[in-house]
Amino acid sequence: MNRRHLLRSGAALGGLLAMPLRASLRPEDLIGKSKWDLDTPALCVDLDKLERNLAAVHTRLDGTGVGVRPHVKTHKCPALARMQMEAGALGVCAAKLTESEVMLENGVPEVLMTGVNVTKRKIAHAMELRRKHPGFIQAVDNETNARDLQDAAAALGIVADVVVDVDVFGRSGAPAGKPALRLAQQVDRSPNLELRGILAYDGPSQHVHGHAARKARTLEAMAPVVETRELMDAAGLNLGIFSGAGTGTYDMMDTLPGFTDVQVGSYLFMDCQYLDIGGADNDEVYEDFESSLTVLATVINANSPQEKLITDAGSKALTLNQPPARVIGEPGFVYAARSDEYGIVTVADASRDYKVGDVLELIVPHCDPAVNLYDVIFGIRGDRVESILPVLARGKSQ
């Protein structure tokens, strides 16, 4: 059949996948242009704010003994990971194997993969990656998987770097205490695995409202991990890495014995979810980092402009995450991205009259999955496009 033949044709497919971006997205056309002239929806990062965020986390942690290992699942962008390394990161974290690969293949030398690889296919792929890139570190959270990693590393004749993921809230990791200890000992005994330490991410604490409440909760959640680390230490295991925490808890970990680095991701961009958690100095708004990431959206229908504006940025441009996107400069706007293709703004109060064609600038609800919708981020300085950042690991959820 003609149709099946078309679908099967490898040659045709290769040609289609290599199709260049259309003319208007070529950097030479857009560099130097005003951001207000970009085709929308457009994902933008304010480079001044980004650079201040990049520096702020190091300034804040300077002298605490806690290092920074940023999580690239937030931006999926090797150019930003390289900036993080230049700013003083120990390495980066990645969530998935294909995401790790994109980083390692694009100039990011140190990648700790926080997820596990459990299938034969993925383990083989991970070991090939480790053979090529000595800076690749893998997580493990069960004994069968540790045996599989050992076998695959032995088959390739390599020694692979491994951290044990310790469970904090029942999502990933080996149970704290003896199970995690036994697993670390197993890794330590495995001739083709090199135990580098542990990983323990406390997800639920990141968005607890209020700095003091957040600190109390994460220290309590991490207590079993600290005890587990002490068991491992007493057993003479290597604990060069004790990695955890995120943008909500990065400044609370220096009291944990042996803690080495924070896996901050959102600090670079910020989003509505993190703005709402409150900080040490301001209980209502988290001000440690600036909102550098925005989406530009255009008003496409204004039949009742005093009540409602329709834009071209719906859930395919912003995701369904809550709280809703915030329109910069318009606290009286409530933005709904429930519709796939349309944004619906309920207008309680407006600073000016809006009409079709006007552009709104939005802070995104949750940065990680929003960035994952776009092929490029426009780097903006002032109001001008200075750079175009390809989101090379976009869609790399394998």
Add this chain to the structure above:
Amino acid sequence: MNRRHLLRSGAALGGLLAMPLRASLRPEDLIGKSKWDLDTPALCVDLDKLERNLAAVHTRLDGTGVGVRPHVKTHKCPALARMQMEAGALGVCAAKLTESEVMLENGVPEVLMTGVNVTKRKIAHAMELRRKHPGFIQAVDNETNARDLQDAAAALGIVADVVVDVDVFGRSGAPAGKPALRLAQQVDRSPNLELRGILAYDGPSQHVHGHAARKARTLEAMAPVVETRELMDAAGLNLGIFSGAGTGTYDMMDTLPGFTDVQVGSYLFMDCQYLDIGGADNDEVYEDFESSLTVLATVINANSPQEKLITDAGSKALTLNQPPARVIGEPGFVYAARSDEYGIVTVADASRDYKVGDVLELIVPHCDPAVNLYDVIFGIRGDRVESILPVLARGKSQ
């Protein structure tokens, strides 16, 4: 600065953007393989079911006088749009300009863009597209925009095909009645615009539970549009197109005078949202079309397999849409994709024991935004990969 130089480098960027898919995604490696060996999360379509869905909508509408103009925002895949044309579609709909462009540039001859282009940049781009592709039809929903379209078409020396979008539920479109009539007359008088008819999409009715309730609601919602069409008809306007409806209401439009075609999208794939609306023959489950689209996910943690399984498919693989993904063959599983990178399955009852490495097959909550997360859809026949369908318009939300 070194870093800025790197980001600015157009040459380096071109190279990165053209980076080929990694070896394991090359079709020659995967064609003929079992779907259960695919790297996960993987988006799959069962080709037998897809082909039956493709035929079913035509069979059902045969003899009613209502045609089919499928909406490609669902699949964003020119190969599937070409199959829809071969199956007898009058043309396809697309939501956005870049999506329309990908279709027209990849062998889909007739594209009706249901969204509007309101900025200078987009209007110029749309007119260039119309000059190149005579099968491109644009929507308009306000008088200023109609003037801008006329000016841009005149500047290029072309006549552009236009439909008037008539508002049904306050999201897009000109108000029904005299405003829509005046707009259609304005288009009709514009020397460089060709009025082709009207468009009226009734979004909220698509997911009303129960066939009878759905029909009553959509006929009521469409009544002002029908009256508007009569005004236009009396004014001697061309109404060759009267397009609307979707997968939930495709079989209810033949009583509307002059109605020409349904903009079905989800019928090809189905999803949990549509399964729940109920059909004419079964009030609980909508059975007009089969669930052809699935995501494969791997169990990556099973510390408490009687209560909970963790998978590698979270919101970046499934979106946050509700109702939750359904695990095929396991009605006792409740799937939560709230976490960006992880799926969390609450196990009330299981048909068998599950362990790390097992693969689950999921019906997605809402097909359109889920497909928009993936670069390719694997075409599956039986359990084997038969074809790889590039989602070429993925991320084309501009």
